[in-house]
Amino acid sequence: MADENADRSGDRSSRNPRAALELREHLSERYGGPTDARGGAKAAARVEARAAAADEKLAERGRQTARQRIDSLLDDGSFVELDRYVTQQCQDFGMQDKKVYGDGVVTGYGTIDGRKVFVFAQQPAVWGGSLGWAHAMKICKVMDLAMTTGAPVIGLNDSGGARIQEGVASLAGYAEIFKRNVLASGVVPQISLILGPCAGGAVYSPALTDMVLMVEESSYMFITGPDVIRAVTHEEVTKEELGGARTHNEKSGVAQFACPSEAAAMAMTRELLGYFPGNNMEDPPKRPTSDAPDRLCPGLKDLVPTDSTRPYDIRQIITAIADDSRFLEVHEHFAKNMVVGFLHVDGSPVGVVANQPLVLAGCLDINASVKAARFVRTCDAFNIPILTLVDVPSIITGVQQELNGIIKHGAKLLFA
Incomplete structure (x- = not known):
């Protein structure tokens, strides 16, 4: 995005080298994109290093990164990433010096069995996968594209909720996502995978989607965690009892599937999509079968x-x-x-x-x-x-x- 905007302004800025330099530095700071402006390359390198460090943290814990999760879900080589160089714009609490490319979420589109789908995957190693304004706008963009083109949207959720450093802007971001969940309801299939602890606002969007899949012993959904409940109501409960996969599959009914592993959840999602059309204007896809349509069932x-x-x-x-x-x-x-x-x-x-x-x-x-x-x-x-x-x-x-x-x-x- 930074390079694109810079190119658009080339005709004007070429007549004023100082203005061109200031513009490139501004775009680098705002969007985190690569630039050859003086000092901008160092800033870009710092941002890139933070993103790499976040992925290394996940690898140390034996967990997949957001991009690895997307690759395991989609057809090989089909993923096209959008808005990779977007960064958060918060200037409070020292956040202006902690920019990370992507702002904690990877978004884009690809195919499953040759059919187009839009997808977003949150990065828990970047501020706990918390949602800020830029993070929310990336998700909203793929949801808008899904509705416009008539394709399913899949969310790989792993988020601690609202990013408190951004305050009301973060809550406004959730409002925009919820609005799109409602607009997309019954229009395009929406599928949510819960792949880690999700709390607060992070659980409401999945609840508005058509299907929710959870992973046993590693994914959780709750409005407030056990520590808050213990402090407020003095009730003792584990996170598994409060919001684990078995709880939401057996008792609350929030989730439709409990999968033994992330790989099983990805496979289940691919199978599930085979029963859904791309949107409500299409018929569900047929598949070849060797089973005769006129066979009898004597048993x-x-x-x-x-x-x-x-x-x-x-x-x-x-x-x-x-x-x-x-x-x-x-x-x-x-x-x-x-x-x-x-x-x-x-x-x-x-x-x-x-x-x-x-x-x-x-x-x-x-x-x-x-x-x-x-x-x-x-x-x-x-x-x-x-x-x-x-x-x-x-x-x-x-x-x-x-x-x-x-x-x-x-x-x-x-x-x-």
Whole structure:
């Protein structure tokens, strides 16, 4: 960006060498870009050294850098980085002397299975991955480009939240991101991977996206951490109990997938995108299959027992219907009395919503209703047909369900 702006001003500045020198130095300070101006090269070298040191810190901890994470997600050699030389503009608390290229986030675009996607990856070794104004604007830019071009956007989140040195400007940056999450909702697929501890504002954007994937024993989501809770409410809780992958997959329902490793999370993301179109104006992508579309499923009559009091696993029915018996379950560990997920029929993606007789006899409760309603809305937004398998005796009754709002939450499924 610095070189581009400098070139635009070349005609005017060539008549005034001193003005040209001052302009180059100003651009170097503002954007952190490389320059051959007097003193500017040294400043650029210092900024570059800080970025390299940040990557070295991650390597020492055995963790991948933001660019390594992106490379493991996208097709080989497809990533094109944007705004690499942007730096923060905060002048308080000595931040003017701590510029780092990229401002703690790597943004750009590439392909997954040949289909374009936009991506951003936060760098935890740069101020803890905290979000400042320039950091936020880089994320907003790729989100805008994703909506404009009609392509999915994927966030690799690893951030401690707002950058306190930038104060209100950092919070304004979050507001701009949240706004775009809302504008993109139902327009382009949004997928969030939680790859480290995320707190405060850093967890709200993922909660607004279509799918959230977490890594077991290394990623966390919470508004405030255990230390703050201990100081304010005197409750003792570990970060795993408060916001770990199992907590948000089994209890809160914030996350849809719990993956054993970052590599597994990347592979799951690539598979998940295969069920989604690039945007809400397209049909989901078909894939080749050797499974005949007119094949019979004679075993189905044996899977469903004639005794209505005898439970059975609805997943066996689903996999019998699916191409190549492949079923990708979503929200597997949350509200287990309801099963939702994706399969292919004759190569076309299909969403499945099914009661699970093995758990609570398949009865509907608050969590099952919310889980199914959210999934149905997602499929509806992206033109994914839905297969419904119904075996439900009733809605669960009880004082606690009524007090917690079973009527309004159950109505969400009716509305979806």
